[in-house]
Amino acid sequence: MDKFILDNNVCTYMKPHDYIICLVSYLSLCVFIVRTFSMCMIWLRGGSRSPELPLITPAPLARYVAELLTLLRLLKVNGWIWVGEWLFHASLLFIFMRHLRYVLAPIPETVFNLQSFGIFAGYVSLFAIFYILLLKVVIMKDAYKNPYNLFLLATLTIITTTGILMRLRHTVDTMRVKYFVLGLVTFEPQPLPLDPFFLTHYITSLILLCFIPSHIFAAPLTIADAIRRERDLRRLLHEER
Amino acid sequence: MKRDRFSNALSAGQLIELDACARCGECLKYCPIQDVTGKPSISPPEKIRVFREFIRATEGLKAIFLGSKQIDPVLLEDFTKAVFECTTCGGCGDRCSVGIFTQRLWPMMRKEMVRRGIGPIGEQAKMPEAVRQQGNPYNLPASERFKPWLPKDISISHRAKLAYYAGCTGAYSAQPMVRGDVLVLSAIGEPFNTLSAEQEVCCGFPLFITGQHDLLEDLVKRLVEAYAERGVVQLLCSCPCCINIMTRDWPALYGKPLPFKVRHITQFVAEAIERGRLKISEPLAERLIYHDPCYLSRGVGIIEEPRYMLSRLTDKRLIEFQRHGRQSHCCGAGGTARKVFKENAYAMARNTIDEAIKKGADRLILNCPACYALLNEAQLDNPNRIVITDLMELLASLLG
Numbered sequence: 345m346d347k348f349i350l351d352n353n354v355c356t357y358m359k360p361h362d363y364i365i366c367l368v369s370y371l372s373l374c375v376f377i378v379r380t381f382s383m384c385m386i387w388l389r390g391g392s393r394s395p396e397l398p399l400i401t402p403a404p405l406a407r408y409v410a411e412l413l414t415l416l417r418l419l420k421v422n423g424w425i426w427v428g429e430w431l432f433h434a435s436l437l438f439i440f441m442r443h444l445r446y447v448l449a450p451i452p453e454t455v456f457n458l459q460s461f462g463i464f465a466g467y468v469s470l471f472a473i474f475y476i477l478l479l480k481v482v483i484m485k486d487a488y489k490n491p492y493n494l495f496l497l498a499t500l501t502i503i504t505t506t507g508i509l510m511r512l513r514h515t516v517d518t519m520r521v522k523y524f525v526l527g528l529v530t531f532e533p534q535p536l537p538l539d540p541f542f543l544t545h546y547i548t549s550l551i552l553l554c555f556i557p558s559h560i561f562a563a564p565l566t567i568a569d570a571i572r573r574e575r576d577l578r579r580l581l582h583e584e585r
Numbered sequence: 586m587k588r589d590r591f592s593n594a595l596s597a598g599q600l601i602e603l604d605a606c607a608r609c610g611e612c613l614k615y616c617p618i619q620d621v622t623g624k625p626s627i628s629p630p631e632k633i634r635v636f637r638e639f640i641r642a643t644e645g646l647k648a649i650f651l652g653s654k655q656i657d658p659v660l661l662e663d664f665t666k667a668v669f670e671c672t673t674c675g676g677c678g679d680r681c682s683v684g685i686f687t688q689r690l691w692p693m694m695r696k697e698m699v700r701r702g703i704g705p706i707g708e709q710a711k712m713p714e715a716v717r718q719q720g721n722p723y724n725l726p727a728s729e730r731f732k733p734w735l736p737k738d739i740s741i742s743h744r745a746k747l748a749y750y751a752g753c754t755g756a757y758s759a760q761p762m763v764r765g766d767v768l769v770l771s772a773i774g775e776p777f778n779t780l781s782a783e784q785e786v787c788c789g790f791p792l793f794i795t796g797q798h799d800l801l802e803d804l805v806k807r808l809v810e811a812y813a814e815r816g817v818v819q820l821l822c823s824c825p826c827c828i829n830i831m832t833r834d835w836p837a838l839y840g841k842p843l844p845f846k847v848r849h850i851t852q853f854v855a856e857a858i859e860r861g862r863l864k865i866s867e868p869l870a871e872r873l874i875y876h877d878p879c880y881l882s883r884g885v886g887i888i889e890e891p892r893y894m895l896s897r898l899t900d901k902r903l904i905e906f907q908r909h910g911r912q913s914h915c916c917g918a919g920g921t922a923r924k925v926f927k928e929n930a931y932a933m934a935r936n937t938i939d940e941a942i943k944k945g946a947d948r949l950i951l952n953c954p955a956c957y958a959l960l961n962e963a964q965l966d967n968p969n970r971i972v973i974t975d976l977m978e979l980l981a982s983l984l985g
Binding site for chain 2: 378381382383385386387388389390415417418420421422425486487488489490492493557558559561562563565566567569570571573577578580581582
C-alpha cells in the first residue's frame with residue numbers, strides 16, 4: 345500500500361496517515377467549493393419580483409476600491425474595532441502572498457520579495473485578533489454575542505500562533521511542506537511533514553476552509569450596491585447636482 | 586417535488602445581503618428596538634441569521650439531495666414576531682459595515698411570512714380589508730377623509746398641473762399637519778387640485794411595509810390614472826411613507842414611468858420661500874428642534890429643505906438631535922409596529938421627547954403624520970412635555 349517516493353535522494357514512504365490527510369484536504373476543498381456553489385445558486389434563485397428601484401448607475405470604481413481597501417464603512421461606525429479589523433484583513437493579504445511560495449514553483453520574484461512582510465504580517469494579525477477579542481469581549485462587552493465569530497477568532501488564533509511558532513522554532517522543514525503542498529496541487533500526494541505545529545496549523549486551516557464566512561464573497565457586492573444606492577438617493581427627489 | 590422556498594420574496598441582491606452580514610453587531614447600537622427592549626434575539630443580525638438558516642434548511646444542497654428540513658413552528662413564530670416588531674426605520678442599515686439595505690430587507694422578509702400565513706400580527710392583518718372597503722388602513726369612512734380638516738375657503742381646482750395627496754395617516758390621525766399643507770399651498774397661490782375623498786385611496790405603503798402586497802398594483806394604477814386624467818404634472822405629498830413608495834415603487838407597480846413628477850411638499854415650499862412667494866409675518870422667538878422622519882431622510886434624502894424652512898421661521902439657531910439627518914433615530918412610529926407593539930412605540934417616542942427637552946428646545950418640529958400621531962399620544966402619559974408642532978402647521982400659523 346505504501347508508495348515509494350524518491351525525494352532529493354531521500355527515500356520517503358506514503359503512510360496511511362499521509363493518505364488520510366490528503367483525502368481530508370481534498371474533502372475540505374470540496375466542502376468549500378460545494379458551500380460556495382450552493383450559496384451562489386441560492387443567490388441566482390432570487391425572486392427579484394419585489395418592486396424595487398432599478399439600478400440607475402453602477403458604483404464608481406475608484407470609490408468602490410477605496411472603500412474596500414480601507415473598510416471605510418466600519419471606520420464610520422466604530423473606529424476602535426476598525427483598527428483591529430483593518431490590521432487583520434491587511435495582514436491576511438500579506439500572509440496569503442507569503443504562502444504562495446508553497447504552491448508556486450518557481451517562486452515569482454514578487455512573492456519572494458514579500459516574504460519578510462508576510463512574517464511581520466503574521467505578528468500583526470495575531471495582535472489584531474487579540475485586540476478585537478479584547479475590545480469585543482472585555483471592553484465593549486458587545487450585546488450581540490455570536491458563537492460563530494468567536495469560533496472564527498479562535499481558529500484564526502490557533503492558525504496564526506502555530507504559524508509564528510513554526511517560524512520561531514524552525515521545527516519544520518519548509519521544503520517538505522512545499523513538496524507536500526505541491527503534491528496536493530498536482531494530485532501526486534507526498535508525505536506529510538510530521539511536526540505538531542505544522543499539523544495543528546494545517547488541520548485548523550482545513551477546518552477554517554470548511555467554515556469560511558460567507559461575507560468574504562458577499563460583502564464586496566453589497567458594498568458596491570450601497571455606494572450606488574447612496575448616490576442614487578440624491579436623485580430620487582432631487583435633480584442631478 | 587416542489588420545495589417550500591423562503592427566498593421567494595427576496596431579490597438576488599437581498600439574498601446576497603443575507604450572506605454579507607458579518608454579524609459584527611455594530612447595528613445594535615443604532616436599533617431603536619434594542620434601546621427599549623434590550624433583546625439581542627430580535628436584533629438585525631439575528632433576524633438575518635435565522636432567515637438564512639430557514640433558506641439553507643429548505644433550499645441548500647443538503648435540502649435538495651436529502652430533502653428539506655421541517656422548520657420548527659415555534660422558531661418561525663418567534664422570527665415573525667421579531668420581524669414585525671421592527672419599525673423598519675433602516676437605522677441599522679445606514680450604519681451597516683457592509684452596506685445592507687435593511688429598510689428594504691425587513692419588508693421583504695415580512696412579505697415571505699405573510700405568504701406563509703404567519704404574518705402580519707394583530708391589527709396589521711385587518712389593513713387590506715379596510716383599504717378594500719374604505720380606501721384607508723384605518724377603516725374610517727372614505728367620505729370623512731377631507732371634511733374634518735380641509736378649510737372651506739380653500740379653493741381647489743378640478744384640473745391643475747399641481748396636485749396634492751394628503752395620505753391616510755395625515756387625513757385621519759394628524760389633521761393639523763395636512764391642514765397646514767393646504768393652507769400653505771393656498772398661500773403660495775398656485776392652483777392645485779386633489780382627488781375626491783373617495784378617489785384618494787391609500788398609496789399602498791402600509792400594505793407594502795407589512796408584506797401584504799396583493800392590492801398594491803390596483804391601488805397604484807387607480808391613483809396614477811386619476812391624477813393623469815386631471816392633467817397633473819407635479820404631485821406633492823407631505824407624508825414620508827407615501828413619498829417613499831411613490832418614488833421607489835410606484836413606477837414598478839404601475840409598470841412604466843409615472844406621467845407626473847412626485848415631490849415632497851417641503852421642496853415646493855422651500856422654493857416658494859426662496860422666490861419670495863410666501864411671506865412670513867414674524868419669526869418665532871423659540872428654540873426649535875427638528876426630528877428627521879426615517880422614511881424622509883434615510884428613505885428619500887429630504888434633509889436640507891425642512892431645515893431651510895425652519896431657518897426662516899425662527900430667529901434662533903435650530904437645535905439638532907444627537908442623531909439627525911440620515912442618521913436620525915426612529916421615534917417608534919415606523920413600520921406599522923406601533924399598531925401592535927404599543928409599549929415599544931411609546932417608549933421610543935418618549936425617548937425622542939425627552940431628548941428634545943434635554944437639548945433645551947421649546948418646540949419639537951415634526952414632518953411626518955405617523956410621528957405626529959404617535960408622539961402626541963405618547964406624551965399624554967409622559968411626565969416630560971414639549972410643544973409638538975408639524976412643520977407645515979407651524980408655517981401656516983406664521984404666514985403674513
